[in-house]
Amino acid sequence: RIGAMVIPISSGNTKRQITMMKDLGSTAIACTPSYSLYMAEVAEEMGFDPKEDFNLRLGLFGAEAWSDEMRKSIEERWGIVAHEHYGLTEIIGPGVVSECKEKKLHINADHFLPEIIDPETGEPLEPGEEGELVFTTLTKEAFPAIRFRTRDLAVYYEEPCECGRTLPIQSRIKGRSDDMMKVKGVIVFPSQIEAALLKVPGLSENYQLVKEKKGSMVTLSVEVEVTEERYKEGKLDELEKKAEEEIYAILNLKVPVKVLPPKTIPRSTGKAKRVIERKV
Template sequence: MIWDKDIECLTHEEMQELQLKRLQDVVTRAFNEVPYYHERYSQAEVYPEDIQTLDDIEKLPFTTKTDLRASYPFGLFAVPQKEIVEIHTSSGTTGKPTVSGYTKEDLDIWGEVVARGLTMMGVGENDIIQNTHGYGLFTGGFGVHYGGQKIGATVIPISTGQTLRQIELMQDFNTSMLIFTPSYGLHLAEVMKEKGVDPKDLNLKVIGFGSEAWTDEMREKIEEKFGVPAYNIYGLTEVIGPGVAMECPEQNGLHIYEDHFYPEIIDPKTHKQLPEGKNGELVLTALTRVGMPLIRFRTKDITNIRHETCGCGRTLVKMDKISGRTDDMLKIKGVSVFPSQIEKALLSIKGVEPHYQIILTRPDILDEIEIKVEASPEIFFDNVKELIGIRDKLAQAIHDEIGLRVNVTLVEPKTIDRVESGKAKRVIDNRGK
């Protein structure tokens, strides 16, 4: 177990004192060691010695994904490359990916914060964690992996898919904790039912989930199907990965590990800080990252934060689950999808016009995605067999690009609405209706 009572139960004033010291340290180090920060802060005429209180953080410019891409690949590293022992990246769906570099100290911090969260969920050294999050450049699988190892648990790094194998391992290895996206968890439960396997007859005692939007109703269904509590995990590659915030048994918000990650909530339009309890964009500063300091990073995730007494005994600030994003990225079945990716796939196939719509629905509890695209006039009116072939090619091209199966509908030319001015409405999101 990793239970740091001295940190996790600090008073608000004691935590602020620690945060200020760490903020001053990271700003000084970034200014001195990272040319990007040195230039940005010099242009803004703000220097390390100007950070005398936590409120002074507002003097510092924000860091965005655009800044990270402009610094690709290693422009934000604060240490020599030989000290970077691991690299992860975003998907790079809108250009160059964002890169996140880790020193040995960073990996230790990452493991520690996830280990704290797993301990909070009741997981310990005698548990077996089956991790269905993806491994590779994606950070999803690794955070739980490192945290699980740190508390002495046994980790099964099976990664995504292989549903029948997942079920077999749960039975054979006595899995006690499952990690999955909500949609995959529901699919897993569905297949188990088809195979006559009752999750409640297994050794499972807890579920950790994240990486996609979810509703309270979805959590209830997951808990009903598996017969165990399910807890939310939040993180993002740029800051460190999963483990920035995790849920305790109270299930009424995620505790942010604010000794390592300083949170702000801003109005995304005015960029001004908002008071506690007000919804806005989450901005995070990595207070202890060694390899790649990240200061005032705009996550584009919408939530709120609040300090309150928690039944679990921790005093760490809480955030609500993410309610949306300020950009146009779509989160579908745990996968980040940009409309530009779908457009790229569509335009790679001959026989269709560059007019399309992405229609998202949630008829029950799982997302469904339909792509309507206009067929070329010479194809649509002449050859039904060829239409079917093009539809199948489009579906495969989109799957290859975003990793998801979609429904493709070829429609008659000029039937998708045009706009005379402004942007075309490419995305119709009916999931909340």
């Protein structure tokens, strides 16, 4: 018994979600990180202050690769502690990996046997090396999964944690091997771009990477929304320059950035679409 009640309202109809959260005094929320920020946006439109007007204290976020900068921005916006949560529909859904108070991601290895492999060759890697996570279910009945390849890239560790748990640890998910892009020979993950953008005050966490194909050439650019307050000041080209510098500092790659007015990039109630393709 943990004395908690679950309010299963699924996704969609954001205003209703917020009304329920307010009326029932929800203290914890579980959703994708990008959706929690969209909820904050809608709550503000409804006249609420996300930090002051709700009882929320904890968030469990998953199903998307998100940066530490994004975590900070969720924690500040809602005034909560944000924890990562990892699971896969094919294995069980949520519950495969959860974060302790030390913000370490413990794999529930008594139920899910983890392996880390080289995504290209399929060969097993050593603890401490970055590779693709693979899980085998140990206790699931009727629908077991054997060496299920997740396409998620992370580092696997076996080391004691301050929290006292002895379960193995995985790093935060860097991205899906499907999301990995190679631009001018440099490997790029959307979460790296996100980390760079959120280092620039005035830029929001609403962004997308635009891949354009000209024949066999692929070019990459970034579109990101400015915050409402910063939008009023104008001079958006200064922000573009700063964002390009931050990206260069992380990737050593020049990626053009275009700053857009607030609320111009489509929102999602599930996983945010971070990479779009345009044909030229």
